[in-house]
Every structure is written in structure tokens, then in C-alpha cells.
Amino acid sequence: MRFGLYALVSFFYLYNNVWAQKVTNRATISGYVREIGSQEALIGVNVYIPGTTTGTTTNTYGFYSLTLPAQDSVRLAYSFVGYETVTRASQLRANQTISVALTPGRALAEVNVTAESTGEKVSESAQMSAIDIPIAQIKKIPAFLGEKDVLKVLQLMPGVQKGSEGQTGIYVRGGGPDQNLIILDDAVVYNASHLFGFFSVFNGDAIKSVELIKGGFPARYGGRLSSVIEMNLKDGNREKLHGEGGIGLIASRLTLEGPLTKNKKSSFLISGRRTYLDILAAPLINAETRGQTKIGYFFYDLNAKANYDLSDKDKLYLSGYFGRDKFHARDRTQNTDTDLSWGNATSTLRWNHLFSQKLFSNLSLIYSDYKFQIASIERGTVDNQLYSLQYNSGIRDFSLKYDFDYYPSPEHSVKVGVQGTYHRFTPSAVVLQNSAINQLNSTINTIDVTESGVYAEDIWRPSSRWRINGGLRLSYFQQKDVGYFRPEPRLSGAYTLRPDLSVKASYALMNQYVHLLSNTGIGLPTDLWVPTTDRVKPQQSQQVAVGIAKDFTTGSSFTKGLALTIEGYYKTMDNIINYKEGASFLLINDPTSANSVRWEDNVTAGRGWSYGAEFLLQKKVGRFSGWAGYTLSWTQWQFAELNNGRPYYPRYDRRHDVSLVGIYELNKRITLSATWVYGTGNALTMPISRYDAYRAGASYLYDNDGRGIIQSLLQNSRPVDDYGTQRNRFRAEPYHRFDVSIQFHKQKKHHERTWEISMYNLYNRRNPYFYRLEAVDPLSTEPSRIGLFRYSVFPIVPSVSYNFKF
Structure with missing residues (x-):
């Protein structure tokens, strides 16, 4: 931690010296972007000059800062998904603070997307994945x-x-x-x-x-x-x-x-x-x-x-x-x-x-x-x-x-x-x-x-x-x-x-x-x-x-x-x-x-x-x-x-x-x-086969004096699964499902209510949860055949x- 803090101080000292020499006659606009009506800070709002690639985004706390050449007039746009875009025009002769509140967009309004109204697009961001x-x-x-x-x-x-x-x-x-x-x-x-x-x-x-x-x-x-x-x-x-x-x-x-x-x-x-x-x-x-x-x-x-x-x-x-x-x-x-x-x-x-x-x-x-x-x-x-x-x-x-x-x-x-x-x-x-x-x-x-x-x-x-x-x-x-x-x-x-x-x-x-x-x-x-x-x-x-x-x-x-x-x-x-x-x-x-x-x-x-x-x-x-x-x-x-x-x-x-x-x-x-x-x-x-493992046991006959005489050797068996030598060689069946829902909204005077009805796995696909080897006919008196059985958890769930x- 001590090394890290020292590195940060050194970094800012050198960085500020470099930029103090390079940047002249500039002014900074900074502020916070919040949601109107709640004052909730908005993360990732695009703040930019329309028609250019000059801009920035708000950080985790809704703060932004943009340094520009001093000028008589500058127009900034504030754009965020799900909110109405806001523009602000002002003089830029000295540093100033401009905080903005955005209004949530109407749910059914179609998006009016133009090259100047989207701010930073996915094609412009350096971040990928x-x-x-x-x-x-x-x-x-x-x-x-x-x-x-x-x-x-x-x-x-x-x-x-x-x-x-x-x-x-x-x-x-x-x-x-x-x-x-x-x-x-x-x-x-x-x-x-x-x-x-x-x-x-x-x-x-x-x-x-x-x-x-x-x-x-x-x-x-x-x-x-x-x-x-x-x-x-x-x-x-x-x-x-x-x-x-x-x-x-x-x-x-x-x-x-x-x-x-x-x-x-x-x-x-x-x-x-x-x-x-x-x-x-x-x-x-x-x-x-x-x-x-x-x-x-x-x-x-x-x-x-x-x-x-x-x-x-x-x-x-x-x-x-x-x-x-x-x-x-x-x-x-x-x-x-x-x-x-x-x-x-x-x-x-x-x-x-x-x-x-x-x-x-x-x-x-x-x-x-x-x-x-x-x-x-x-x-x-x-x-x-x-x-x-x-x-x-x-x-x-x-x-x-x-x-x-x-x-x-x-x-x-x-x-x-x-x-x-x-x-x-x-x-x-x-x-x-x-x-x-x-x-x-x-x-x-x-x-x-x-x-x-x-x-x-x-x-x-x-x-x-x-x-x-x-x-x-x-x-x-x-x-x-x-x-x-x-x-x-x-x-x-x-x-x-x-x-x-x-x-x-x-x-x-x-x-x-x-x-x-x-x-x-x-x-x-x-x-x-x-x-x-x-x-x-x-x-x-x-x-x-x-x-x-x-x-x-x-x-x-x-x-x-x-x-x-x-x-x-x-x-x-x-x-x-x-x-x-x-x-x-x-x-x-x-x-x-x-x-x-x-x-x-x-x-x-x-x-x-x-x-x-x-x-x-x-x-x-x-x-x-x-x-x-x-x-x-x-x-x-x-x-x-x-x-x-x-x-x-x-x-x-x-x-x-x-x-x-x-x-x-x-x-x-x-x-x-x-x-x-x-x-x-x-x-x-998964097991590739099943066989019976045996162990020797003894059976005793007892005479009238209580003495035990070994009558015979018995074979006690238990089933054992053989998994072979290869890991994960078996592929489960494909997984797929279809879910649907419908929401009914009602706006009252002082509150909004929503009823939701949904169906999980609508067509009742029996997706595999696990597999087991079991007897195909366990009630049969004949030697049973062993089969692979699939078990599912969720059928259709309303x-x-x-x-x-x-």
C-alpha cells in the first residue's frame, strides 16, 4: 500500500507538469448528471459536442469533466439509454460547473437515432467484450x-x-x-x-x-x-x-x-x-x-x-x-x-x-x-x-x-x-x-x-x-x-x-x-x-x-x-x-x-x-x-x-x-x-459398465452343544460401476426451453401496479439434470438389463x- 500511494503521487506530479506545458488557453466544464425527480446519479451518460467525436462519459458517481479550447459558445449534449437527450449551450471563457437532470423516456416512444444524438456508440468505445x-x-x-x-x-x-x-x-x-x-x-x-x-x-x-x-x-x-x-x-x-x-x-x-x-x-x-x-x-x-x-x-x-x-x-x-x-x-x-x-x-x-x-x-x-x-x-x-x-x-x-x-x-x-x-x-x-x-x-x-x-x-x-x-x-x-x-x-x-x-x-x-x-x-x-x-x-x-x-x-x-x-x-x-x-x-x-x-x-x-x-x-x-x-x-x-x-x-x-x-x-x-x-x-x-463384486463369507451350522461348524463359503455381491479411464467422454442431451410472460400495467393516481403471468419451459422440455445406471426391469426374476436413465427437474412451471x- 505504501508503495502504491507513492506511485500515485509521483504519477500525478509528472502528469500535471507535462500537461501544464502542453495545454494553454483552455477551460473545463464539469458537473454531475442525475435523474430528474429522484436525483439518482446516472452512470455512463455520454457528454459530447454534437457533430464531433469530442466527448466523455460520467463515472460511477455521475461525475464528468471535459476540457476544451476557450470559446464564445459551446453546445453540449447529454445522452443516455432510456432517457431523453438534453443539450446545454454556454460561453466557455473560464472553468464552470454544469449539472444536468435527465428525464426518463416514454416506454412506447420509438427511438430517434441520428449520428448526432447517440453520443458514444458501441463502435466508438475502446472497450470490447x-x-x-x-x-x-x-x-x-x-x-x-x-x-x-x-x-x-x-x-x-x-x-x-x-x-x-x-x-x-x-x-x-x-x-x-x-x-x-x-x-x-x-x-x-x-x-x-x-x-x-x-x-x-x-x-x-x-x-x-x-x-x-x-x-x-x-x-x-x-x-x-x-x-x-x-x-x-x-x-x-x-x-x-x-x-x-x-x-x-x-x-x-x-x-x-x-x-x-x-x-x-x-x-x-x-x-x-x-x-x-x-x-x-x-x-x-x-x-x-x-x-x-x-x-x-x-x-x-x-x-x-x-x-x-x-x-x-x-x-x-x-x-x-x-x-x-x-x-x-x-x-x-x-x-x-x-x-x-x-x-x-x-x-x-x-x-x-x-x-x-x-x-x-x-x-x-x-x-x-x-x-x-x-x-x-x-x-x-x-x-x-x-x-x-x-x-x-x-x-x-x-x-x-x-x-x-x-x-x-x-x-x-x-x-x-x-x-x-x-x-x-x-x-x-x-x-x-x-x-x-x-x-x-x-x-x-x-x-x-x-x-x-x-x-x-x-x-x-x-x-x-x-x-x-x-x-x-x-x-x-x-x-x-x-x-x-x-x-x-x-x-x-x-x-x-x-x-x-x-x-x-x-x-x-x-x-x-x-x-x-x-x-x-x-x-x-x-x-x-x-x-x-x-x-x-x-x-x-x-x-x-x-x-x-x-x-x-x-x-x-x-x-x-x-x-x-x-x-x-x-x-x-x-x-x-x-x-x-x-x-x-x-x-x-x-x-x-x-x-x-x-x-x-x-x-x-x-x-x-x-x-x-x-x-x-x-x-x-x-x-x-x-x-x-x-x-x-x-x-x-x-x-x-x-x-x-x-x-x-x-x-x-x-x-x-x-x-x-x-x-x-x-x-x-x-x-x-x-x-x-x-x-x-x-x-x-458416466459409467461404461456395471458388474458385481464378490467377497467371501462363511456360513455356520450349530450342533446341540453350540459348537459352530463351517457349512460352506458364500459369495456376497454388490454392484460396482466402471467409469473407464477417460473423463467426461459422455455428452448429455442438448438443453433448450422456451419462456414467455405477459405483464398488465395499471397506473393509479398515487401508485402503479403490475400483474405478471409467466410460463417457464412452455413446451415442457424434459432437460437432463443428471443420469444414472439402473435396472431396466427391477421386478423381473431374470438377470436384469442395465440402462441409462435421464432425470429432469423442471417441467412447465407457471x-x-x-x-x-x-
């Missing part, structure tokens, strides 16, 4: 059981592979679920799922923006290999009390926001959600088991945020997320009692300071905590043995982050920053029997490590045709006496062939110092987070991508507003880890070493590579909106100690992936939407929900 989806659009897409889910919408994007049926797992360009950096208001969220992966922890009512970056990563991001998913909470309405919520089949939610003071300098937001599965399922379970089995499950999450303007140059933000899943099962017939709980807690305190009209800073203090616990006790019905399972996994972070945005001229937008994180890992899992239970030391050894980084990046416009984002990140990781220092160069650029068409290319090197150990590969909360050590090196990836981007600014009302991107990529991954054959983190009846075993003994390191092409045609606004996406990709892994050292396809290698999303505003009262997805089946390791705003 990035996707942002308006929250308003997310709320209109059909959802499983009516629960609007940000992560499931991201699964519909090219380059993002879905996990198992209904799950929120994210697999980006060949990477695993641990290789995604999920950020909520600067805080890292380590496990983003409820209900064992069927729902995410993010409540769409509280989210202001979401962006997915799959490649060409800016230098400000680090610590993961495959993607960045950055989300920001709403700040809260500064003018009046506002609320929205919904009642669905399995959960209800409520969000309240409003001013804290009358001077419109502060606001708050609080948003909560809870499921009532435990209440709905309890009568059914009790009736089925006659009270012998009790099962309960629920989840909840809570978002809260408050902000206050200390002055025109200083703003304070405090935000947090708290969520928990709880599962309990008690079976009196089996004498078992099991409790599971897992959840996240994050909090972020941020201070914005405006040093000048060109220099904006943000200081963040961040806390993140993820815990998973299992406590299970079973008493054997035959041997009366007592078994206990105790399983813990946790990671807790304390972070300090300082970022600067510097706008020396229209040709340069500079970002620099430094971050330090103190991680504490608590991995432990042990199974004990009888007397060994009392021998376990309940204190779990912790693993403490530090991770830090310093970065600098510059969006440079050397000419009207070129836009380049170059940067360098220096990362450092320390665990006991072992340290890793890694430079991470980043470069992306766009060359404009004509006003609506450009070619792009990018290169990024990423390092990851935390790992997720999984026996399932589906990102369950039972997976263990572990750090880089002296024996396990950091994961590292290198990715190259090229592509084209085109904006459709002319033509019919349907084609106006369309954006097309086509990209090809190649990515290598080194030092990825996996369990060795037959290895597990569970310790059986070994309380003395339960807290001292080295998990490194159970893992092996290898490498992977992924390549493919992605197609995305997207329309964000207008009466008809949505997108069409297609991915063609290959992913392979190779470990010296797995699959006989040969490369193999991991579970979520998917050759073809298609997603079609359409939203149509029929009129002011009715919205129709539909999605169709198709994907190549998962690569699985749902109804009620949503309201006031």
Missing part, C-alpha cells in the same frame, strides 16, 4: 417462478455458459464460477446464490446498474481470470419517499427510498426480500411423513444504503448487503438431525472528493464476509454408533481502496488507484464417530494472507479514428514467508472504419490468488475457498480478442438503435487446480489432525485453454427490444495426475449456445416478452406475481 443491460429491461424478461434475477439474465448473453437446469452459475469463456469477480458497491461477493443455486442474492429493485466484462479488462480490475460483474446499488430518492415491491409464489420483496433531510443533500434506500418456502412446504411434508420428518428452508436478503453531501466537493456513501440461507432437516425414523446455513455480509464506506474540476477521487473502506456451516448428527439404528459431521468454509476481507479519475483533455481520460485486502480463510471439514467427537478441538485454524495492487490506465484518443485503452496493473500477494509479484499489462483499442463501424482488438493478462475447491463443479455453497500458498501458485490467464462493432443509425424504426458485435477470442489458463482422483476435504475419524491437515495434499495443478466466436445483436430501447446471441466455443483442461495426463473437456464445455430475447410494448398497459435458449449438452463422466410502485 463488455455488456450492460438496462435494469428496466431485466424486469421485463420472463423469470423462473417470477423472481427477476440479474445473473440469470447474464446467462442469456454470448460467451456466458449456463450451469445446471435453473441454476445461477456463471461460466465465462471456459472459466469456472470462482473466476468471476462479482462486485456490489466495491465489495466482493463470494457466493452469489440462494436455494443451492436456483436464485441469486441480488434484488433487482435495489440495483441501479449492471455490467459484464468478458475480456479486454481495464487495469482497474484484478484478482480473477474470466469476468467482472460490477453492480451498483441505487443511491435513493432525494426528493420524496418512493417504494416498490412484489409478491410472488415463493418470495416477497419491498424497497423504500427517500430523503434523509429536507435540503435534498441526502437520501436512503432499504430493500428486503424473504422466501416463505418453509411456511408453504411444512404442511405437505408433515402430512406425507405423519410428522416423522421435519424440513424447513428459507432465505432472506437485505440491502441498505445512505448518502450525504458534505459539501459541493465532498460526498459520503455507506452501503451494505446482508443475506442468509437456512436449512434444517430432522428425521425421527433415521435418527438424523442436520442444519445448514450460508450467507454473505458486505459493507462499504466511500468518500468522494473533488480536488479540482479535472481530478475526482474516491476512497473506500470495504468489508466482505462469507460463511458456510453444516452441523449433522446421526445415530445408527443397528450399531447405535453416533456420527457427527462438522463442515465450515469461510472467507473474510478487509479492504482499503483509493481511486482517482483525471481528465486532462478530451483526448485523455486517466484512471489510477491502489487497493489492499487482508483475507482470512477458515476451511475445515471433519466426520467423527462416537468417542472421537469429544476429542475435536473446536478452534479452527485460520489462514491469513494479504493481496494488493496498484494500477494506471488511460483512454486515449490520438485521432478521430482511434480510441485506445492502455493500462498496467501491478499485483502482489503475501502468505507467510511466500510472496508473489505479478505485472498485468492490459491493452484494447478500436479503429473507426466509418462513423458506425469499427474493428477492435484487446489483450489482457490476469492473476487470481484465491481458489475454489469443488467436487461437483456446479458452484454449491459446500465448495471451499482457499488461498494461494507456497505449494499452490496463483492462477494466470492470457486472453486475446478481435472483433467488429456496428451501430445501425439509419433505416426503419425496427433497425434504428440496433448494435452488432462479433468477436473471436483465445484464452489460456495456467495453474488452475482440481481435486486429485478420489481426494476429498473430509477427514474421517481423525480429530487430532482435523485442523492441521494441508489441503494442498489433495489437489493437483494443471492448465486449460478456451477459444471461440461470439455474435450479439442487441436493441436496448424502443417499442421492441431485446437481443439475439450465439456462441461457438471449445474448452479443454489438462492435469498431469488426471485422465492419464490427457486433455479433456470440462463439464461446462459447450459447443453451441443460442439465446433469443424479445420484449414488445403492445401498449401502455400490456408488455409481452419471451426467451428461447439452446445449448449443447454438458460433458459428463407463475403469477404482483408488483407495485408508489
Whole structure:
């Protein structure tokens, strides 16, 4: 951290000296862009001079700065998706502040797209492999059981592979679920799922923006290999009390926001959600088991945020997320009692300071905590043995982050920053029997490590045709006496062939110092987070991508507003880890070493590579909106100690992936939407045969004196599956489904209500969830034939929900 701060001070000193000599007779316009009626800061608003390529965008806090030659009159346009474009004209003889409020556009208004009214288009941006989806659009897409889910919408994007049926797992360009950096208001969220992966922890009512970056990563991001998913909470309405919520089949939610003071300098937001599965399922379970089995499950999450303007140059933000899943099962017939709980807690305190009209800073203090616990006790019905399972996994972070945005001229937008994180890992899992239970030391050894980084990046416009984002990140990781220092160069650029068409290319090197150990590969909360050590090196990836981007600014009302991107990529991954054959983190009846075993003994390191092409045609606004996406990709892994050292396809290698999303505003009262997805089946390791294994046993005859005489040897058999020597040689059937929904809106005097009816998997496709070898005719007296049986989870699933705003 000390080195990073010194580097930042030196950087600004040199940079300011250079520009002080080059820039004369210029003036700066800066300010904030907010939403009219709520004063919510807007992220990514395009601020530009119409008819030119001179412009900038607002940062995460709605701030912009643009330095121009002094002149008698200048006209600026402020453009943002879903809002009406605003222009401001003023003299520019001296520095001045202009803050603007934008009005949300009418839902049914067709987009009037011209070369001068779009601001920065996808073809003009230096960033590639990035996707942002308006929250308003997310709320209109059909959802499983009516629960609007940000992560499931991201699964519909090219380059993002879905996990198992209904799950929120994210697999980006060949990477695993641990290789995604999920950020909520600067805080890292380590496990983003409820209900064992069927729902995410993010409540769409509280989210202001979401962006997915799959490649060409800016230098400000680090610590993961495959993607960045950055989300920001709403700040809260500064003018009046506002609320929205919904009642669905399995959960209800409520969000309240409003001013804290009358001077419109502060606001708050609080948003909560809870499921009532435990209440709905309890009568059914009790009736089925006659009270012998009790099962309960629920989840909840809570978002809260408050902000206050200390002055025109200083703003304070405090935000947090708290969520928990709880599962309990008690079976009196089996004498078992099991409790599971897992959840996240994050909090972020941020201070914005405006040093000048060109220099904006943000200081963040961040806390993140993820815990998973299992406590299970079973008493054997035959041997009366007592078994206990105790399983813990946790990671807790304390972070300090300082970022600067510097706008020396229209040709340069500079970002620099430094971050330090103190991680504490608590991995432990042990199974004990009888007397060994009392021998376990309940204190779990912790693993403490530090991770830090310093970065600098510059969006440079050397000419009207070129836009380049170059940067360098220096990362450092320390665990006991072992340290890793890694430079991470980043470069992306766009060359404009004509006003609506450009070619792009990018290169990024990423390092990851935390790992997720999984026996399932589906990102369950039972997976263990572990750090880089002296024996396990950091994961590292290198990715190259090229592509084209085109904006459709002319033509019919349907084609106006369309954006097309086509990209090809190649990515290598080194030092990825996996369990060795037959290895597990569970310790059986070994309380003395339960807290001292080295998990490194159970893992092996290898490498992977992924390549493919992605197609995305997207329309964000207008009466008809949505997108069409297609991915063609290959992913392979190779470990010296797995699959006989040969490369193999991991579970979520998917050759073809298609997603079609359409939203149509029929009129002011009715919205129709539909999605169709198709994907190549998962690569699985399945048994290639089954045979009976025998063991010798003895039978005794007893005479009248009680003496035993061996009568004969018997053969006791049990079925054994043979998986062969190749991993994942079996391909599951293709996955596809069709979802539809219809929303009925009604605007009342003081509130708006929406009824939504949706159908998940409309044509009742029996998609595979897992496969098993079973007897074809188990009741037959003849030797049974063995067949492969497919099991599905969700048939057609209807749902109804009620949503309201006031």
C-alpha cells in the first residue's frame, strides 16, 4: 500500500507538469448528471459536442469533466439509454460547473437515432467484450417462478455458459464460477446464490446498474481470470419517499427510498426480500411423513444504503448487503438431525472528493464476509454408533481502496488507484464417530494472507479514428514467508472504419490468488475457498480478442438503435487446480489432525485453454427490444495426475449456445416478452459398465452343544460401476426451453401496479439434470438389463406475481 500511494503521487506530479506545458488557453466544464425527480446519479451518460467525436462519459458517481479550447459558445449534449437527450449551450471563457437532470423516456416512444444524438456508440468505445443491460429491461424478461434475477439474465448473453437446469452459475469463456469477480458497491461477493443455486442474492429493485466484462479488462480490475460483474446499488430518492415491491409464489420483496433531510443533500434506500418456502412446504411434508420428518428452508436478503453531501466537493456513501440461507432437516425414523446455513455480509464506506474540476477521487473502506456451516448428527439404528459431521468454509476481507479519475483533455481520460485486502480463510471439514467427537478441538485454524495492487490506465484518443485503452496493473500477494509479484499489462483499442463501424482488438493478462475447491463443479455453497500458498501458485490467464462493432443509425424504426458485435477470442489458463482422483476435504475419524491437515495434499495443478466466436445483436430501447446471441466455443483442461495426463473437456464445455430475447410494448398497459435458449449438452463422466463384486463369507451350522461348524463359503455381491479411464467422454442431451410472460400495467393516481403471468419451459422440455445406471426391469426374476436413465427437474412451471410502485 505504501508503495502504491507513492506511485500515485509521483504519477500525478509528472502528469500535471507535462500537461501544464502542453495545454494553454483552455477551460473545463464539469458537473454531475442525475435523474430528474429522484436525483439518482446516472452512470455512463455520454457528454459530447454534437457533430464531433469530442466527448466523455460520467463515472460511477455521475461525475464528468471535459476540457476544451476557450470559446464564445459551446453546445453540449447529454445522452443516455432510456432517457431523453438534453443539450446545454454556454460561453466557455473560464472553468464552470454544469449539472444536468435527465428525464426518463416514454416506454412506447420509438427511438430517434441520428449520428448526432447517440453520443458514444458501441463502435466508438475502446472497450470490447463488455455488456450492460438496462435494469428496466431485466424486469421485463420472463423469470423462473417470477423472481427477476440479474445473473440469470447474464446467462442469456454470448460467451456466458449456463450451469445446471435453473441454476445461477456463471461460466465465462471456459472459466469456472470462482473466476468471476462479482462486485456490489466495491465489495466482493463470494457466493452469489440462494436455494443451492436456483436464485441469486441480488434484488433487482435495489440495483441501479449492471455490467459484464468478458475480456479486454481495464487495469482497474484484478484478482480473477474470466469476468467482472460490477453492480451498483441505487443511491435513493432525494426528493420524496418512493417504494416498490412484489409478491410472488415463493418470495416477497419491498424497497423504500427517500430523503434523509429536507435540503435534498441526502437520501436512503432499504430493500428486503424473504422466501416463505418453509411456511408453504411444512404442511405437505408433515402430512406425507405423519410428522416423522421435519424440513424447513428459507432465505432472506437485505440491502441498505445512505448518502450525504458534505459539501459541493465532498460526498459520503455507506452501503451494505446482508443475506442468509437456512436449512434444517430432522428425521425421527433415521435418527438424523442436520442444519445448514450460508450467507454473505458486505459493507462499504466511500468518500468522494473533488480536488479540482479535472481530478475526482474516491476512497473506500470495504468489508466482505462469507460463511458456510453444516452441523449433522446421526445415530445408527443397528450399531447405535453416533456420527457427527462438522463442515465450515469461510472467507473474510478487509479492504482499503483509493481511486482517482483525471481528465486532462478530451483526448485523455486517466484512471489510477491502489487497493489492499487482508483475507482470512477458515476451511475445515471433519466426520467423527462416537468417542472421537469429544476429542475435536473446536478452534479452527485460520489462514491469513494479504493481496494488493496498484494500477494506471488511460483512454486515449490520438485521432478521430482511434480510441485506445492502455493500462498496467501491478499485483502482489503475501502468505507467510511466500510472496508473489505479478505485472498485468492490459491493452484494447478500436479503429473507426466509418462513423458506425469499427474493428477492435484487446489483450489482457490476469492473476487470481484465491481458489475454489469443488467436487461437483456446479458452484454449491459446500465448495471451499482457499488461498494461494507456497505449494499452490496463483492462477494466470492470457486472453486475446478481435472483433467488429456496428451501430445501425439509419433505416426503419425496427433497425434504428440496433448494435452488432462479433468477436473471436483465445484464452489460456495456467495453474488452475482440481481435486486429485478420489481426494476429498473430509477427514474421517481423525480429530487430532482435523485442523492441521494441508489441503494442498489433495489437489493437483494443471492448465486449460478456451477459444471461440461470439455474435450479439442487441436493441436496448424502443417499442421492441431485446437481443439475439450465439456462441461457438471449445474448452479443454489438462492435469498431469488426471485422465492419464490427457486433455479433456470440462463439464461446462459447450459447443453451441443460442439465446433469443424479445420484449414488445403492445401498449401502455400490456408488455409481452419471451426467451428461447439452446445449448449443447454438458460433458459428463458416466459409467461404461456395471458388474458385481464378490467377497467371501462363511456360513455356520450349530450342533446341540453350540459348537459352530463351517457349512460352506458364500459369495456376497454388490454392484460396482466402471467409469473407464477417460473423463467426461459422455455428452448429455442438448438443453433448450422456451419462456414467455405477459405483464398488465395499471397506473393509479398515487401508485402503479403490475400483474405478471409467466410460463417457464412452455413446451415442457424434459432437460437432463443428471443420469444414472439402473435396472431396466427391477421386478423381473431374470438377470436384469442395465440402462441409462435421464432425470429432469423442471417441467412447465407457471407463475403469477404482483408488483407495485408508489
